Amino acid sequence: MLDQATTVRMGEELDLDKLATFLHDQNPAFNGTPDIAQFAGGASNLTYLLHYPKIDVILRRPPFGHRAKSAHDMLREAAIMRALKPVYPYVPHVITTCQDEHIMGCDFYVMERLHGIIPRKNLPKELVLSPNETRQLCLNVIDKLIELHQIDYQAAGLASLAKGAGYVARQMQGWSDRYRQAKTEDVGDFEDVIQWLQAHMPASDTATCLIHNDFRFDNVVLNPSKPCEVIGVLDWEMATLGDPLMDLGNTLAYWVQADDDAVFQSVRRQPTHLPGMLTRQEVIAYYAQKTGYAVDHFDFYAIFGLFRLAVIVQQIYYRFFHQQTSNPAFAEFGKLSLYLEQRCSRLIKETSR
Template sequence: MALTDQSTRIREGEELDAAIIDQYLKAHIPGLAGEPRISQFPGGASNLTYLLEYPDQEFVLRRPPFGHKAKSAHDMGREYRILNQLKSGFPYCPKAYVHCTDESVIGAEFYVMERVDGIILRSEMPAELHFSAEQTRALCKSFIDKFVDLHNVDYQACGLGDLGKPEGYVARQIGGWSDRYEKALTPDAPLWEPVKAWLKDKMPADHHKPSIVHNDYRFDNVILDPQNPMQIIGVLDWELTTLGDPLMDLGNTLAYWIEADDPAPVQLMRRQPSNAPGMLSRQEFADYYAERSGIEIKSIDFYYTYGLFRLAGIVQQIYYRYYHGQTQDKRFAQFIHMNKLLEQMSLQIINKSQL
């Protein structure tokens, strides 16, 4: 098994015209020579990601998915801008080269960035790494350290003060995801009414210092140095990035953080090796984050439940496209079961919560 992230053949219906892309890139990137070989990265369920291999240079192309897209989602220009401007305060952003707004080129907006070649951890920790529990724990803490570093970035100095509206962020997220969920409902989807009511009732005030909110910070969006896998060299997928309460971002990340002793159905959702020996538990994750950030976290229940509900909203939006035949990706057929499981997990937290 190769440790570096591998691309594969392009899924049916998601092909790109190599000649047209080559012509466009050579007109916008000086010194580019040769012909590109295009393949597709299999991960991800939102924007589509392709590898463009030239003889002397490699790029990554990102474009929106085919079919129905939620309003304001998949903004290529926004992600391109974030990569270029945030890099001065957070050096783990890949360099973005060009943003194409002319949809006649490939049928959608897209942008092209450098390929940061490295190791991306998926659902299982690669045996080839030979990580001990102590090394895994150290990597986990480094992962959280980078998260805290991002939340401490001076976004005004990066020219990103207009990226979002931090005031009222918590309330907007609860209301916004409730609306988006309802618009993506299918006849077989759960309604989430008790959870939505609880989130609205327990909503904390925006009392934390606003920060850059990545909104999708997971190990499978982090690149490790192939020569030193303990070292993080890149962070990907800035599509949903905005300004807001950093603890809401923590809740997003905890929603993906599946522990070794979580039930078997929950394990089926795992997309990163958060269950590996040495990885912190969700509570330990939050405690270490609080220690490094200096933010007091009395309970993770609200933020974790919000993260699960938001994840269900994302899952349901994707399933909506599959349900209505707007994508042929067979992975999405199971997303309705993931949605139902996320609701069950949320209700269990609420039933035990002291909030």
């Protein structure tokens, strides 16, 4: 029932001899050459399991091939995790980092392995929760996002992440530019959606707090003996200081509920459809009640979250369209981009009624 790693994907192998030597130099407890496996993941950073006779550890590295210099910053991610660990115990302990490109051709870091259940598209068959238990799991996951937003980031030594006021405006500009750069001839231009977002953008940020920017069920780890309990939060690549409602909107872009249409159901990647799970509106209401933030105009954040997801999808599809990757899983991402534009447009029409 624990989250399992499998065979390393072709083209994503590591030089185990160099890696083993490096890790042994860091700590003699890493003795010999580890067995290696790889966790299933998306199109971003790669995650490997290194198995030694007495310990398992996790290695995180950027994807292979060309990447933007500012993207996939392993050292930044590790530094954020180290700063957060004392005040947010769900962060895995970072064991070591490496910026010697002779080892792997890139920066990487190694962290502890959290043994637990990662709730992906469906819960493991062995894990059967009642609707009440499912609701409690859902609330516990949302509570971890709320707890993150309430951290004193200055006391945690993370004030340097700040870029000043205007987070929402910077996000609007940045993601709009990224979509235009990644647009292919067979998808929509999203210009109507972008214009609506610009016209309805809040005048100021809700607050400034530490945000995860990719907070989903498949980035949390559950206690295998108490599966409603969250023991870990993973994937801190995009964490920064920003508007908490933007973070919530990004989270809800992935929140496929039981009454959503068949297309949205087909791309579901977390078990938010189960009886007992909160709906998106219930999540918003619960978050507002726990934090005190006003959510009267949450439509902007919800639609922006879907637009941002569409940009991520389109950036991946751009690589497939231009034959920079041959992964067949990306072949339908253009259709998904079109669907997300239609979904945004439908929500915009509903807000004007």
